[in-house]
Amino acid sequence: MKMITAFTYSYCNNNRIKGMPCLQSSLVFFASSLHSQASIIRNTQTKTMRDPPKFSNLEDALILFNSMLRMRPPPSIVRFNQILGQIVKLKHYSAAVNLYTQMGPSGIVPSYCTLNIVINCFCHLNQMGLGLSLLGNFFKCGYEPDVTTFNTLMKGFLLENRDAEAAEVFSKMMEQGCMPNEITFGTLIKSCCMKGNNRAAIQLLRKMEQSGHCKPDVVVYSTIIDSLCKDTLVANALNLFSEMISKDIAPDVITYTSLIHGVCKLGQWKEATRLLREMVGKNIFPDVFTFSILVDTLCKEGKVVEAESVVEMMTQRGIEPNAVTYNSLMDGYCLRGEMDKAEKVFDLIIRKGSGIDAQSYNILINGYCKHKRINKAKRLFHEMSDKGLVPNTITYNSLMDGFCKVGRIQDAQKLFSKMQACGQLPDIQTYAVLLDGLCKNQQLSTAIELFREMECRKLNLNMVIYNILIEGLCIAGKVESAIDLFCRLSSKGLQSNVRTHNIMINGLCKGGLISEAEKLLREMQDKGCSPDDWTYNTIIRGFFNSSETLRAVELVHEMVERGFSADASTMELVIDLLSKEKVDPALLALIDKPL
DNA sequence: CTAGGGTTAG
Numbered sequence: 001m002k003m004i005t006a007f008t009y010s011y012c013n014n015n016r017i018k019g020m021p022c023l024q025s026s027l028v029f030f031a032s033s034l035h036s037q038a039s040i041i042r043n044t045q046t047k048t049m050r051d052p053p054k055f056s057n058l059e060d061a062l063i064l065f066n067s068m069l070r071m072r073p074p075p076s077i078v079r080f081n082q083i084l085g086q087i088v089k090l091k092h093y094s095a096a097v098n099l100y101t102q103m104g105p106s107g108i109v110p111s112y113c114t115l116n117i118v119i120n121c122f123c124h125l126n127q128m129g130l131g132l133s134l135l136g137n138f139f140k141c142g143y144e145p146d147v148t149t150f151n152t153l154m155k156g157f158l159l160e161n162r163d164a165e166a167a168e169v170f171s172k173m174m175e176q177g178c179m180p181n182e183i184t185f186g187t188l189i190k191s192c193c194m195k196g197n198n199r200a201a202i203q204l205l206r207k208m209e210q211s212g213h214c215k216p217d218v219v220v221y222s223t224i225i226d227s228l229c230k231d232t233l234v235a236n237a238l239n240l241f242s243e244m245i246s247k248d249i250a251p252d253v254i255t256y257t258s259l260i261h262g263v264c265k266l267g268q269w270k271e272a273t274r275l276l277r278e279m280v281g282k283n284i285f286p287d288v289f290t291f292s293i294l295v296d297t298l299c300k301e302g303k304v305v306e307a308e309s310v311v312e313m314m315t316q317r318g319i320e321p322n323a324v325t326y327n328s329l330m331d332g333y334c335l336r337g338e339m340d341k342a343e344k345v346f347d348l349i350i351r352k353g354s355g356i357d358a359q360s361y362n363i364l365i366n367g368y369c370k371h372k373r374i375n376k377a378k379r380l381f382h383e384m385s386d387k388g389l390v391p392n393t394i395t396y397n398s399l400m401d402g403f404c405k406v407g408r409i410q411d412a413q414k415l416f417s418k419m420q421a422c423g424q425l426p427d428i429q430t431y432a433v434l435l436d437g438l439c440k441n442q443q444l445s446t447a448i449e450l451f452r453e454m455e456c457r458k459l460n461l462n463m464v465i466y467n468i469l470i471e472g473l474c475i476a477g478k479v480e481s482a483i484d485l486f487c488r489l490s491s492k493g494l495q496s497n498v499r500t501h502n503i504m505i506n507g508l509c510k511g512g513l514i515s516e517a518e519k520l521l522r523e524m525q526d527k528g529c530s531p532d533d534w535t536y537n538t539i540i541r542g543f544f545n546s547s548e549t550l551r552a553v554e555l556v557h558e559m560v561e562r563g564f565s566a567d568a569s570t571m572e573l574v575i576d577l578l579s580k581e582k583v584d585p586a587l588l589a590l591i592d593k594p595l
Numbered sequence: 596c597t598a599g600g601g602t603t604a605g
Contacts, residue, residue: 081596088597116597123598151598186599193600222600229601254601261601292602299603327603334604362604369605394605401605429605 055083058092065099069106077111084117093121112143116152123156128165131156147173151183158191166191182214189220193227198236201227218244222255229262237262253279257290264297272297288314292325299332304341307332323354327363334367339376342367358389365395369402377402393419397430404437412437432464439472447472461492467499474507482507498524502534509542517542518551533564540566544573549583556591566591 055061065083068075080103087096100118103110110118115137122131131153138145150173157166173180185208192201201224208216221244228237237259244251256279263271272294276286286294291314298307307329311321321329326349333342346364349356361384368377381399384391396419403412416434419426431454438447451469454461466489473482486504489496501524508517517539524531536559543552556566566574574591577583 076596078596083596085596111596113597118597120597146597148598153598155598181598183599188599190599217599219600224600226601252600257601259601287601289602296603322602324603329603331604359604364604366605392604397605399605427605433605 055086055090058087058090058095061087061090062095062099066102069102069108074106074108077108077114080108081111081113081117084114088117088121091124093124096121097125110137110141112138112141112146112149115141115143116146116148119149119156120152123152123159126160128153128156128160128162144176145178147178147181147184150178151181151187154184155187158187163191179213180211182208182217182219185214185216186219186223189223193223196231198224198227198231198233202240216244216247216249218249218252218255221249222251222258225255226258226261229258229265232262232266234259234262234266234268251279251282251284253284253287253290256284257286257293260290261293264293267301269297285317286314286319288319288322288325291319291321292328295321295325295332296328299328299335302332302336304329304332304336304338323349323357323360326352326354327360330360331363331367334363334370337367337371339364339367339371339373356387356389358384358392358395361389362392362394362398365402366398369398369405372402372406374399374402374406374408391419391422391424393424393427393430396424396426397433400430400437401433404433404440407441409437409441409443428459428462428465431459432468435465435472436468439468439475442476444472444476444478461494463494463497463500466492466494467497467503470500471503471507474503474510477511479507479511479513496529498529498532498535501529501531502538505535505542506538509538509545512546514542514546514548531562533559533567536562536564537567537570541570541573544577544583549577553584553587556587560591 053064061083065080068079068083084096084099087099097118100110100114100121103114115134119131119134122128122134135145135149138149150169154166154169154173157163157169170180170184173184185204189201189204192198192204205216205220205224208214208220221240225237225240228234228240241251241255241259244255256275260272260275263269263275276290279286291310294310295307298304298310311325311329314321314325326345330342330345330349333339333345342364346356346360349360361380365377365380368374368380377399381391381395384395396415400412400415403409403415412434416426416430419430431450435447435450435454438444438450447469451465454465466485470482470485473479473485482504486496486500489500501520505517505520508514508520521531521535521539524535536555540552540555540559543549543555559565571591574583574587578585578588
């Protein structure tokens, strides 16, 4: 499905614009909604006349706050809270705490809002002990903790997975006759969703309906809708969406953005355009989040040109792409190996002042690694450190994989030591990268040593790890050991998957055990583990290579019947055999025509 | 002036 074509096409039909290229008309369509958006902006501007000055950087906020501390008589506590609030919005939590500690000595008495702001800072700094200790300040000042105080403390504990303590806060709140509100439920529901427990989240939603104190609102519905979409349960999400509408709870841009993200992930571009049209029809306009998702989806499908036109489109609507938008675009270019263009986007991020972060570097480093330009990647790795950015586990994993893929396994091992020395904890994927590198570079004994280390570290060994190891055994010609390990999987509580079978079938073919390979093909079907195009291509090549042409041709028929087709490697083999007149030329027509 | 929801990397 050509996403952008479908996207623009539906708008063309909708607007009945003739004699204009499709993309242009979709721009016109969006531009036509600019008027209503402009009036919204004007309204907020009138309102902001009395609002505090907005800061784009910490520096300015600190200067103003410090000057306010010295004013006599001092400004209202509300002014101080406003600045603290802004600093929190910029995520400078420690700075906010710091300013708070200067208030007392300057003779400024905090309000209960001040204390709530500071508790929130401690929550974000993972310092719940200090957060709790601020309750003492409430009593000292003669205030009562309010529902905001309790909600904030609960959120802090939930974020650290300290559910028991969060429950204690909840009980304490009830004890004090403080009723939970929408935000209390919203916090709890979000926590359920983050743990992947959608059922519990929906149960809480129902409880909210029964409680009588508060009603579910757009936020709690959107939270669950988003969680369902992330689990690709889009149908369920759409059901909840209908439910909220039937209850007269109006969806907003966030609700729609979650749904659009969900359908985009499933490649349902038509559904995405339907939702886009529907929201605009309700005067809900896509924002930078919505557009970034469209850009990202197009990029992941390799349609960078179309992604660029979406960026153009949003810019024309006055919605500035941010670092996230550009990171997606950069990744899109990396995916296609267009590294020069990726670098251009990288420079654009710097020029726009959005700020390059570790993630931007990781995308570029990964891009170079995937295209075997490891030295370029290494240079970027040093560059990011020079800029004071800390490489994380993802950075190291990408680089290690890059080294492995060009056969520089020693450099990968050096990085493995370095990351640990730098305090970056290797995760399961780090081990998978290194293990795979060792296996593919004929260093089975070192790979097995690493595997033992993983067992000692009590890492949760999954099928990804075992697949690598089984493949390693096959590569090293130890097919018997591979079979042995394959058979012991269930005793480890693991279930072999299609990839495992493909690896085994390939190993058996390479080891000349072609009939064993075919037995395994039939076995996997019986187990309900459907063979894929990889399986067929592997075994067909096995039969051709064993000069069992007849059986190979039979399997080609079976493969085609199942809707799979020959891959490049099988094609090459058949063409090679054709040139030696070993196969029937009629076969070419069969494998050359995917369904 | 304080508390709950949506975007990017291995």
